[in-house]
Amino acid sequence: MKNFTGPHLSLDSKLYDPVLEDSPLDTFSACLNARGVYESQRFALRLSPVVHELVDSVVAKAEQGNTAFSSEELQAYSTYLHETVHWWQHKGSTSGFIRSILYPVQTHSNLAALRQIVAALGPQKPIQELALHGELGLLPAGTEDAGLVANTVTNNFMDTEFYLALTLRPELDEEIYSNPYFEAAGHSFLITYSLVLGAVRELIDMDGVLFPDPQALIENLVDLADRRVIGYYYESQIIRAPVGLLDLYEGQARFIQLQFLSLSSDGLTTAEVRDSGMLDGVYGNAFRAFLKLSESPEPDDLNSPLIALFLFICDMSINPTVGFPADIDDYESFFLDADPGIRFAMLCRAVADYAPELRNFVSDYSAEEYIALAERLSGITGLRNHIVDLAKLDQHAKEDYGAASLMREHRSYRFSQSNIALRLLTGEFLAYVTDRIENPEFFCWTGYWLTEGSGTRSRELWLKHLSLFTDKADDGALFARQHPDRTEDDVLEVFNQFFAAVLLYDLSKQWVLNSGPFRHEYSWLTSSPTDPEFLERVKGVFHRHYGVDVDQFTLLKQSSIPKR
Template sequence: MSSTRPFKLNPTLLDTTERREVPGSLGATTKAHGLYAAFEFVLRLSPQVHEKLEALPTGIVSSGEVGFDGAQAFSTYLHETIHWWQHVGSTFGLISSLTYPAEAHANHNHLITLGRTVGFKKSIRQLAMSMDGPVTPDTQAGLANIIVNNQFDFDAFRYVTYGPDARQHIVGLGQFQSIGHALAVTYGSVVFQLGQVADPEFKVIPKPDDWYRTVMDQADAEVDGYYYGSPVDVMPIGAREIMEGQARFSQIQYLYFASGGHLDWDDFEDIGWLGTNVYTAAFDGFLTLARLERPATADDSVVALFLLICDMALNPGSGFPFPAVSPSTFIEDVDPGTRFLFLASAVRKHPKLAQTIRAYSREEYVEVSQRLAESIIVHPPMKIARTVADWPKNSASVAALMDELQTFDFEPMNLPIRFMLAHFIAFMRDKAEHPEVFCWPGAWMAGERVSDHVSTLFDRHRAAFVDKADDDGVFPRTYPDKDEATVHETFQNFYASTVTYDLTRQWIVESGPFHYRYNWLVQNATHEEMKEYGDRHFHMIYGVWPDDIEILAGAGGQK
């Protein structure tokens, strides 16, 4: 039975449109009421949601104080903030987010060396296909192929972890090696760069040299999933479905508690939230794997367990922040979709877990997550959070990084890596103390659990970059305790690097001239202004202007 009118859901204030997540794809925020764009690292809201939020008091307040429309607008903001948390506050999200700088860093010297040897040409993929002679590391053709293969490995990681359709696409390409190869290469590259940038002595970050080779050796041992041509399991659930499910059902819980429990599943069904789509795929899959029925209400322990399993699926410990100690199970240990399948299936062995979470407490989080981790033999999330939280105590260079976060005055060299890692450590530090708030934010940010302490936690971990009601560009959020000029400089340096990463990717894989598709960054900038901005920073990194790079004729790159 649907709820009464005082708690009627208003679609104009709620996110009901799928987001753009496929690498390279773009779209307008006005098509959705909220959006967190992963490559752009920005949280976007529709003008309607901005308008409602700007009229609300600061902090987290009850729906009685702001009205149910205000609560609905905040629920959309919460949904998109959770996506920021997923990318900056989970181990998988951090690794995935840093694939963009990692691929540029991995190829930086190769690109300069190749350009100085054969001339600067675009695309490198076309160049590699046209070159004759032996393809060995000491040849020009070999170097071109190394660049292309490095790029492909990072793409393969993003695709195999993203979702079933993306995985099916990438494994069908002849260049694809194996899932184990994609995961190991990406983890090894990203974690090594994290150590070089923030912990050069590898006092706390596990040096990949200690485990990378043993994982790669699984191909020689012909372990399924690691050698070329080995069978590939296409998981029905991937990182995308997990992230969307976690954000959507946290939003549903928030609205349920904000309404005082007056909303039921029919209300969400009426606005299209419970049909078969990317937002519900993980929850439906969880119920099937765990052999559970859909609970009667959104505050049921079954929903809480689903959200905890999403949290665990996105937070592997193997490879980062711990060494990979079981090479033959590295895929199962780090792939979010595989972890989700194992965790949900484990509930069948421990059916009481489906009724354990009642108070949404820290103690329940610790108990249930520990039982699930023991059941499938993975690192408990609390051990992961506590380990990362202690890094500044055990590494002077990591402690210095956290000082940079405090002032927002980051070293310009490798700034995006430093910026993201610092936010990750800060998030894990608070998660180690209050995992229940970050696992079940809908239950803690509406209703009787609302408190100043929870509001402080939420404010501390708001998205760093946002849009405005009247401008779809990107802006740093306001930090009352930080110097505005320093924040702005960090923002400028962060996005200068992001644009360079995109131009680097174009250089390697896209045929034709460079494109300057950055209207998402500065809404009213002209093409000439964005070109000058991108070209200038590209030249600073590579010592060559994009206009001086020869554009090779014909196909062979990605459009």
């Protein structure tokens, strides 16, 4: 899109804001019941009908060599870019990948236990209540073991949910800390990482060459609690990050979007976008925290080196590598080093205290500048250099038999039937890691490279990493995006298998944590969510894995969980 005519922009929120606002996640209970944030549990990119049409217009013009784009077209395309960045965050950053695969990991790591529970106690919901009955001695004689298993399953689900909520919205910490299931932040981090490592090692590191041993995390968890290390024992003090992933993901996506708009038009100032509301709330929280913590003045120019530094710090913050894929050298500080919001604060303070010259460092938006920033800030803060660690992962993926086999499946788009969701997401992650190691500047400063970049590499990377699934202008249901190197039959087969698995994960989570009947709220997936044939397929997915129908469940009245 280089060298096109840049119009004056009349900013219109209908064109640059997301099409769907998720339910407000103002409480932890809302997070537990959420149907996905950024579509991260639906793995889809959504645009409004008008934005779809304008994006199609941009693509058609570009194919004809016409670069006279209107203000409306550019704003719509910037929204497409913004939402694509969210896809990259969730499939390609380490924090996003962990969040994305936790959905399948929650179910698959507890699958045998869930089957044991239903075999011993019959179809009852929720399992959380069965666990409580077991603790109170209210289960039938001879089923005590099933009660213990129900307790383990409930705690595994809750610990991962605590991790997800604390990293997304750290301001929910007081509510989370008062939850009877909550042990400590570090406890939830180590449990989550142990489950993720167990699943990923089985897939791409069977010999344990690269990833830490999940058993070592559990052993250290017990030791840290026994020694009453802050963050690892019950009622530890709260250490709150100034921002969470919600702020970081939205801030990164917004400023990439703004740089694209500024460079593709006759210009935008920071004051203009702030006055328009484009930096309100979560869209500007991380930037405001960056200015405060780094003791930097707000730049007038959206293409300032300071904005480039902010985008780099966002990128390094959301890519912790301690514990995944790298070893944990210091368990006492692990949960702080792995928390994106804490990392963000450390990196910003490093600029203020030790490296003020970095405010004016980026001028070429180059890979060399990106790598230099990573080395400098890693050295100052003691945080691991994520580019170095991801390069080791990339090399491992080329050498390990299981990883190489998975990447062949990913390239052919023909996957083994076993745990297809984890296989597809891991394949996407590894493919993204390969390209970001070679071109870190493109994925950090995408707005710049899509407008100012020369050659074909930027376009190749952009097209290669578009979302797998999207809606259409005239239909809110999801569709698989066609790919020039994949057959239509293969794409459709993966789409059907993948979302059948997603439905299983949703129903399994409901079974464990949510009271009341199963909810079949799948209008996000199909235009006919109440169609009897579709509902039978949904129920069939659950029955194939657990041997019972969702309609057979006895619904237990949820008791008040006693305080500890």
